[in-house]
């Protein structure tokens with residue numbers, strides 16, 4: 001029998017696509033995008049359209065694993081969960097709940113994954129994470145400037161005359177934004193991309209400009225200077241911006257030539273961008289999530305916020321400075337208190353170091369939900385050492401990742417085609433439900449079922465009781481119910497979240513203490529100089545072929561380092577080299593690309609640590625200026641012959 005079933009993609013991706021899966025005799029045989037969904041528009045990305053290989057991979061875990069005499073061996077679910085329950089109860093009793101750390105990352109963005117947080121809050125509260133490796137700096141910047149964080153409707157781009165993609169690779173990271181950009185171009189909008197890396201999106205824009213990695217703050221100050229000098233700022237900006245004079249003084253504190261030299265751009269670019277923000281607007285700035293992953297990442301995002309504000313592009317159709325869409329705003333999870341309830345927290349980018357050094361009590365047990373910190377957090381070796389030295393590490397995952405391989409117990413779990421959950425998107429305002437397309441293999445349970453089995457042994461079974469569907473109904477009802485929406489509506493395909501407006505801040509009222517935009521007033525310190533022996537920026541960026549460390553196809557051989565030929569003279573195309581940072585070295589294969597800057601090395605994000613391919617083996621664990629994000633792209637490296 002052949003049937004087409006609908007679900008919503010739960011990956012950590014801005015697009016939250018509506019998937020149509022063809023199921024034949026209980027097996028999924030085809031995946032496609034829903035042509036009716038306004039954002040999905042009938043297509044899926046490279047990684048999810050090839051997901052059936054992952055779904056039916058022989059590597060998939062279908063039985064729990066328990067470490068015995070140093071080796072992970074398959075055991076029954078009952079044995080594994082009894083063991084874990086006993087250990088968690090013992091550790092809690094001996095050292096208190098703070099000795100247990102629950103870490104959850106973005107393997108699935110399903111809202112029901114938060115029920116794992118809920119369980120550990122009731123069982124403890126235990127130690128939880130703080131900061132955010134992905135968007136911590138950008139989130140903090142926007143919250144500080146505007147008092148809240150959301151974006152213009154994606155389709156408001158059709159009202160823009162100018163669109164600036166500020167450090168954003170939509171072709172790879174948010175592919176469903178591309179058709180909207182094309183439509184805007186057809187309506188006459190010009191799209192400008194500013195990125196130190198030449199990537200696929202450069203082929204789709206009207207203007208591409210490179211700049212020094214991290215040079216954006218200086219460029220933004222140059223643009224602000226031009227806006228002020230030419231009278232292209234909004235004459236009413238003082239009504240809704242605090243610190244306008246200080247911001248003006250900051251932008252004027254250095255000559256244009258000096259800001260531009262720091263950004264490594266021509267002065268003409270500053271004038272060109274000012275014109276696009278000013279007389280040639282309205283101008284929408286789309287801020288890439290990568291922009292914040294630098295030591296001064298928050299200052300950079302704040303500078304872009306300020307450009308949008310002073311140029312009058314806030315609160316107008318076709319304007320805005322859009323970074324993140326409040327993807328969970330329609331769902332009510334207020335019963336989970338989160339960080340506020342935790343006895344203490346581990347800073348996500350400093351995971352390894354903090355686990356190794358936390359005292360009173362030490363972290364004795366770690367439970368990992370939907371994350372692969374060994375591959376994905378900086379200083380992989382330290383993260384691995386921290387996990388390997390804990391008494392109990394439980395990992396819930398579908399594969400034996402770099403992290404699961406270090407666990408005491410691994411629980412196999414459901415994939416995106418088996419997920420039963422609720423989704424919002426961080427790249428648009430549509431909501432969706434994930435409904436299992438096929439049941440999981442025998443022996444595989446969802447995070448919710450695993451937590452419920454644990455709760456049955458440790459207490460709080462009542463609080464966690466309910467099927468996934470019942471939980472979904474509970475979470476949908478409070479906010480969407482009064483607006484006439486229920487779970488069935490979400491299951492039917494797609495629903496535009498009725499809460500956010502098309503245009504953010506249309507009333508120019510902000511949720512800051514004064515109700516005005518909080519313009520920044522100070523420049524960050526000068527960016528750290530490159531050490532002479534490590535002149536290159538290591539940029540480990542999203543690739544089409546994987547979702548973080550989840551590759552569409554297994555990766556073998558050396559990781560490929562892409563450089564301009566003059567970035568490492570003497571290392572020919574195809575040669576094998578050593579990529580050296582302050583904390584480690586990787587063997588890589590060189591690929592030449594004449595379009596790249598001479599001060600960057602590109603490495604794919606998500607290489608596996610055990611395979612010697614992890615960029616994070618080279619990246620120091622450092623936080624950003626605000627928001628405790630990870631300064632992932634400020635690592636300096638050199639290349640030498642192997």
Ligand SMILES: Nc1nc2c(c(=O)[nH]1)N[C@H]1C(S)=C(S)[C@@H](COP(=O)(O)OP(=O)(O)OC[C@H]3O[C@@H](n4cnc5c(=O)[nH]c(N)nc54)[C@H](O)[C@@H]3O)O[C@H]1N2
Nearest residue numbers: 167168169173197213214288289290542543544546547548
């Ligand atoms: N195929 C694929 N898609 C993904 C992911 C994936 O792993 N693979 N990951 C998902 C995740 S977790 C996220 S958070 C999102 C967003 O994922 P991100 O990888 O953050 O994607 P982008 O927003 O495109 O941001 C990266 C861009 O910022 C640029 N950049 C870096 N530093 C600077 C700088 O100093 N200045 C400027 N101007 N640009 C800079 C990079 O060159 C790159 O083009 O995408 C999701 N989508």
Ligand SMILES: Nc1nc2c(c(=O)[nH]1)N[C@H]1C(S)=C(S)[C@@H](COP(=O)(O)OP(=O)(O)OC[C@H]3O[C@@H](n4cnc5c(=O)[nH]c(N)nc54)[C@H](O)[C@@H]3O)O[C@H]1N2
Nearest residue numbers: 105106107108134369370371372376396540548549550605
């Ligand atoms: N060097 C470098 N490091 C980076 C980045 C970078 O650009 N460069 N990007 C950063 C960013 S933006 C992010 S968001 C992080 C991502 O970091 P992670 O979220 O740790 O990345 P993933 O590899 O996607 O790991 C998620 C795991 O969840 C599992 N999973 C999938 N679905 C489920 C489920 O339903 N339940 C459970 N329990 N598990 C599930 C997957 O199999 C996968 O192994 O990495 C960050 N690290």
Ligand code: SF4
Nearest residue numbers: 009013016017045048
């Ligand atoms: S990973 Fe992103 S682009 Fe790909 S199918 Fe899922 S939501 Fe769509």
Ligand SMILES: [Mo]
Nearest residue numbers: 012134135289
């Ligand atoms: Mo991310």
